[in-house]
Amino acid sequence: MSARALVRTGLARNATPIVLSGSMALIVLATAAANSALLDRTVTEALLRVVFVVGLYIFVGNSGVVSFGHTAFMAVGAYATAWQDCCSMTKSFYMPALPKFMLESTVPPPLATVGSGVFASLFAVAVGVAIIRLSGIGASIATFAVLAIVNVVFSNWDSLTAGTSTVVGIPGYTDHWVGLLWAVIAVAAAHVYQTSRFGLSLRVSREDEVAAKAAGVDIVRQRLIAFVISAFFVGVSGALYAHFLGTISVDAFYLDVTFITLAMLVVGGMNSLSGAVVGVVAVSALIEVLRQLEHGFGVGGITISVPGGTQEIGLGVALLLILIFRQSGITGNREIAWPLSRLMPKPPAEAARAARASASGAADWRLSTVAGGVPARESSEQQQRRGES
């Protein structure tokens, strides 16, 4: 195969992460050019949410199990950051229970970020071994229970987390470039994972648990793998968040974050990576526009502003409208491909594969359907049972 063909195949296969990363990079470049502190803040926050939601997607999107507990990994990541690089002067006052070597050392922020992600992953292993064999709504409740436990423990373990009071003095390290870097890493990792045999096995189990088992997929193991990878990125988002605000408190990591991130995922389309990113961008943009409206905008010299509270109510209404009119999310659970891919000639390898697939029929087709992120098939029985006339 010629070098050109290799590049072409690579581009075609990795279209989703390339397009997503490219778009995020464009947004960041535009922000940097606009030179507005407010906009910069919004964009950085959105990038952190991308890291979180893509992390969440790695588990929820591929396994089909809705998790209410990922915010716990964010909390763990954020506090792990504080343990590593917060406030060398007051550390022994805030967190006297830390081991001595941690009290005396300060880890550089980039390293602390990775360390926090790893710590969140380890926590996920411990949690996952216990609860991951549950499925369906039971699993969702168990993840929620984990979040509640983390919240209660962090609020009351005063000697390690400063209780409900705010920890201040975490070095400010996160800016839009750092946010972009991690968002791109998260998207790339999610893509690599979901096209790997692990990701494919898990997606098969999402579509049909029984068939997956019959085909030899160890569902518990596959779910655990996804859970741990997913916790890493959510933990990193917590670390970045701590480095972004410089302060953390337990209350910031509870139901509000859980629901807004899940809403972003569902609004974008929960079974596709593109959906995760598009959902964050769409909802963040919506929040920002409503915030601006609340602030007031000038029309012909008069400042018009909508009454307070409109932002939240408007967000709720907009979410509902999107859900009602696009039940499978903005992306319809499909992945983004090259904008003009139909016009481009197919690279030879792809063409050959396509030909083989159409010749050999069902087996190949099935895999590529799952890999392509076609909407999860809801059992027709369930559709009908609720489909009211």
Next chain:
Amino acid sequence: MIPILQVLVDAISLGSLYALATLGVGLVFGVLRLINFAYGDFITVASYALILPAAGATAEVFIGRWPWPFLVAAVVLVVVILALVSEFLVFRPLRTAKPAVLMIGSFALGYIIQNAIIVVYNARPKAVGIWSGLGEAIQFGGLRVPGLQIVTIVATLSLLGALVLFLKRSPFGIQMRAASEDFLMARMLGVRGNTVIGTAFVISGFLAAIVSLLFVAQVGVVSFHMGVPLMLFAFIATVIGGMGSLTGAVIGGYAVGFASIFLQALLPEHLRTFRDAFVFAVVIVILLVWPQGLVMSRTARERV
């Protein structure tokens, strides 16, 4: 002996409150497979219905001063209307959506209700005292039982009795049970889907109103997120009781109430602040031992 009985009465009383809330969540789940996160906000709205809509710092009690039959009727009416309107505007268009989408929809609805309350009443908690006479304790030998606990227990038992009669004897109730078991089949046999779902929302709203009144009478404060923890406990109780089973909902509600009160009584002093963590750990253990819930409904089992 007396201390144990005291704890037991507390547990039954809290369990009753949770059981009522859980039934409200469970009934709707049964027919619609919807986990209604806005349920907590139905409870909140019921409490705010007691006071006049004003953004001031103190609460102007209005309906809350009425004689109790009128008070209960008015609050129930408000919540039932809210439940029916949300069914019509939000859950009916989403009826064919996936469970996760329905759930996020209900969350969005709850978010709207909470913020609407903030706009109308402001975000600060407000003191609202109703039925203050019920705070006084009644002596049974050495046992002191607050009147409110007796009211809670009696109200729960009579509502449960009425609900059982309704579900077993009335045509609506029978249709509703049929629909919980197999919605499609029930419809083919002539059960009207909209009526059944509407009825479920009416009863659910009714229960939310009662839970709310009992709760406010106990704590004396209303705030815009007061319903959320109640909803979460009800949600958990629904799952550990066995989704789709109404007996399970009641058992789950009592189980969560008992776990909270007994852990509070039995945990050593320095661990008491971690009580809720232990309650949730118990929840995880129950789920691991009985993944389908304590009472397994016939429909919950997945067919291949």
